[in-house]
Amino acid sequence: MAFFGTSKSDEEALRAAAQQGGLQQSESNPSLHRSASSAYETASEFTNDDISQVDPASIADNEHFDRYSEAIVNDHGPSHNHDDRPSTAQGTAVDDDEDNIKSFRAPSNDNVDYSNMTENELNRIATTSDTLSNLEREVTRQESRDGLVDPKDLDWDSRDDKANPQNWPLWKKWFITLSVAVDCLCVSLGSSLYVEAVPELQVKMGISQTLGIAGLTFYLIGLALGPVFASPISEVIGRRWIYIVSLPLSMLFTMGVGLAKNIRTVLVLRFFAGYFGSPPMAIAGGTVSDLWGNSPPQMSIAMAFFCVAAFLGPVVGPILGGFAAEHKNWQWTQWVSLMFSGAVLPLLCLCPETFKPAILKKRAIARGIKLEKPKLTWPLVKTMLTVFLFRPAEMLVVEPIVCLTSFYIAFVFAVLFGFFEAFPIIFRGIYGMGIGVSGLPFIGVGVGLITGVACYIALDHIKFFPKNPDGTRGNFDEDGNPIWDAPESRLLVAEVGSIFLPVALFWLAWTARESIHWIVPTLAGIPFGFGLIWVFFGIVLYYSMAYPPQYVASALAANNLLRYILASVFPLFVFQMYERLHVDWATSTFAFIAVAMVPIPFAFHKFGPTIRQRSKYGYAAYFKRLAAEKKAREEEKAAKQGQEKFVPSNDISSDSEDNQKGGSPYDQSSRTENDAEKRVAEAV
Template sequence: MGILGTNKTEEEHLRSAAGVDESSGVRRQSSSSYTGSSAYETADEYDEQSMADEPQQRAAVSSEGIAPGAVTDSVVPTVSPSDDDNSTIQEPTVLRDTESAVNTVEDFEAPELDGEDALNRRYTIERIATHRSIDEDAEAELRHELTKNSTHKSDGPEAVEISSLQWDGPDDKENPQNWPQWRKWHVTFSVAAICLCVSLGSSLYVSGVPELEHHFKISQELAIVGLTLYLIGLAFGPVFAAPLSEMIGRQWIYIVSLPVSMLFTMGIGLAQNIETILILRFFCGLIASPAMAIAGGSISDIWSPDQIGFAMAMFCLAPFLGPILGPIIGNFAAEYKDWRWTMWVSLMFSGAALPFVLALPETYKPVLLAKRAEKRGIKLVKPEVNSEYVKKVLVFTMLKPMEMLFVEPIVLVFSIYIAFVFAVLFGFFEAFPIIFISVYRMDQGISGLPFIGVGFGLMLGVVFYIYLDKVYYFPKNADGTRGKRDENGNIIWDAPESRLFIGKVGAVCLPISLFWLGWTSRKSVHWIVPTLSGIFFGFGLILIFFTVILYFSMSFPPSSVASALAANNFLRYVLAAVFPLFTVQMYERLHIDWASSLFGFIALALVPVPFVFGIYGAKLRGSSKYGYAAFFKKLAADKAAAAAAAAQATPAPQANDTTSSSEKTAEDGEFAVEKDVSHKA
């Protein structure tokens, strides 16, 4: 069986049908990040010759994908290395592409690849050459689907598509990946701060629940609904994030969502009845969530694939640290002030981040290029937002993720897994007070400190992941490059199942932590012992999360990865919204030992998941409706359809046509060059 999950014969057939030349290859550049880590981009540095060729590829190919089956003229400058190893662009040549924009580079030489790597080359070559991430590629495909077969409005017949715009060159200072380091880190820490503030708002509220019950004379279940509605808002908000960022970019989503969510937080703090609190909590989560949904895209906008790994790993920590910091800080605020101060603390965190957020620059490439094109007087084609456009948005952002959740075993099982673990974390907001207040007689403020153990475990998990990434998955070679190589120096590509090792370690840690917590939480055992169980829980949680993200990104093409992650995000927050509603009753009826053990037994039943997918994952991917095998079958069908359409549209040669073939080719080439120059932005 091949890496794709299909047999070798079928992979050979798909390679041939998709037009993949076995004699050519791609030296891929990637990172450890889930955003930049596609299925088969597993080396995060080019070798010396690849680096010399990189400017050629970036100058040659548009960074926005063109749909398979489209017929385009692509201008590929030839490159000759100079004495100082820098590449100089010579006179361009013209390639006629009848498949997709990813097929425009045919002369990129590299070690010979086989199986899925050869199949994937045709799809990933343009993205790797231009440093495009999975987020950018998925958004490009979404933009194409939204504008395909739609009416357009423009200023005249000379208007051009945004996807045809390109940076002036590899050193273009307006390209976010060429920004100075301080500016990149400003963006990184600012968007991480937004995610921290939004996730912090979920758990801070829980600290004020006891006083809410007393103040408004309500049940504990009704008070907890404020957390449930906030998480439901976080689940549904990202549905609107992708199409919204397509139209207005990322900058305005940050600038608008954070201040508006702060106003809703202020309204909660000033509310005089529980009905107002619950309604405002839902809208607070709904409005704040789009910023979280696009934050990963902002990171991939500014960091090149060989730099993004560390930045993304640190960034992924923020949404998990938020719920951990909530009880640690909020319990003291609720004890020494009142429940309203949990909202004021949330406002303080958001207010501290607000100046940096307001100073965030736009990083989304199509928006930046469109603005520059308009300044240069280039007219752009703009899609008309009508009912058909809205329908496509709903299909891409809602229906496809839900379909993948039910028809793709990989998406369904791993989404349930991480959703359960995430929900247990939110269940701890109710379980920890029962354990550390009822059993160990801690004050409310002190009872939040055991969450430090979970936070420490999260940080250990990130360190462990980065270590594996640098030492095992992308080891440094003697020549300074990274990535596994054979005895001939050729890169060795890992199958997606190789990343399941991280999940196997995390899967074993989770039930250990839950049984540990349940059977050591008693007066005869020092409080530090159940607190230390949180280290194993945080460690296992972050490793399972990394595994899900990596395995999804390596098992599906980018647009399907986006839908799979959207489905995962939706289920994760919905399940987390439900767990706190019954956690207290469960711990009261089953007691601490068996209630924690019930979670432990579920976690124990889920331990085989990464091991089972390690055995059967390739077969499941091979039969997947949205996997790479299905993608290449579609690519082959599109190629055949485009070739048939081109054959029908080609007029028969006229007898009086005395123009030679070479003259005709030269004329076509001149026209293509002129057209490319006129569309350059």
């Protein structure tokens, strides 16, 4: 079977080129966190993330970051623990003896030949790889000095280690999952609660409707920019403190909005409320991945709770905010947000840390193991910016798959936020509903979202992970290795969802009139919510399989950034659009655009393999780069061997004495931080 995006002849040519150069795995291999199913993990959340070292002989636990979208990625890959990395077992390295400390060094992967791997082997590694946190290992790791151990060299004591979140009791795992999901609900709820305050703000502050709705725009821009910095920070300090610190900060700015006396203050504080509230949306997928990475079927259910919570926020907000503004005042839209956040904060404080490196580091310190202190270096910062900002921007331009599908998801997401302006025009203007009651039609969208998630779980269990006679799920070969379908198979979900979207929009456009009962346009929200969530699931899953792991996080970051930026712009012109084109043709305009986008998933289903073969970031280009890098390393190695012939004899004897003391050639090498930084820069 050929690699993703390559024909058999191309595969043979690539392998030949790689083998001629003696392809070997570089010490650091960037890869995605699974986001848990990330990230938003994973989607963390789907992961919870992007640069890592992968040991194909013993695949590590998933440690993904990112956003709930990244989280979905990860529930499609089995997770395997590996026992060949050093554990934090008591007594293994509590002494200062240098020989014992060096026993913690991870085995080298230099003999691994990725060019001979099958498609399924490579994809299995991609979907179960470690996360961006391991980039820090490559950038900062040096020869062990003074008996210090690199924290990234630590591992679980065994597969059944009780400290491993994947081995925790079900009640504990579900408590954390639901707490994180409700946290994301509070953050997304804050975006739409404010909308119902705009009419009163217009009167009290003497502003236009467009300026008033800009408070939503600023909040969404904050949600777009926050994950760029939150995800890397979580890989350094862990996830728990991100939750505990970010929510109170967002609450402070939300309180400031409620106390603001002018629109300038409102807009600035709304931005920071969204900015500091966004981290949970970025790392929740990683948390879900930490908990459920070893059970893809259960991961699907956990991801369902997370995703439905994140998407339900914009749906529930207009309902609660409408009644609060109608029966109290506009400030109560912010007080309701504070009440929800305040109720969730104690739950987050009760949640333990789930991020593997943070748990192992804390346990190692308790056991008396001396650890190296991480160093924040420019190559690490540069790589973070590349993964989360520069490369996503480039992929939006040069990658047809990322460009078109990101605009598709962003458009659908923006239409949802455009409904914040459209629904009041329809249900207040046409049907004469009050501020509070006019938010109830959003229930239709919520029903569609919940139905879509439930149907997706069923499809996932029936088609992608069918149940086997022995009780396991998924397809396996004779050796017990997972068999993966082509990436385009996941586009089935997006194809179905793309049909529902224009149907829902035309339904709403031509039934919203006085002669037709209000329940009819309300029911149009059901197929819209269903189509929205299925298009989102299908495209994110396609990313996870269409690109090498080190580029998936960048593709997801591009999607997330564009989605929130476009959603922040739509509400600014929807009112004028409906005022000039009226409800029928304004909504039909969105429907026609949705019709024009229907062919996107179908086109990639048919032409995806060809496009991926020519992609700058696809697997074909990836293996060509590996072959070139292998050749360069071989030439560099040959040059170094030539120089060693002129090393004085006393230096050679000194090296021999060091080796006799127990240090391996790897540990006794003179590798410097600059060398590590150079390798990471070349890998990225």
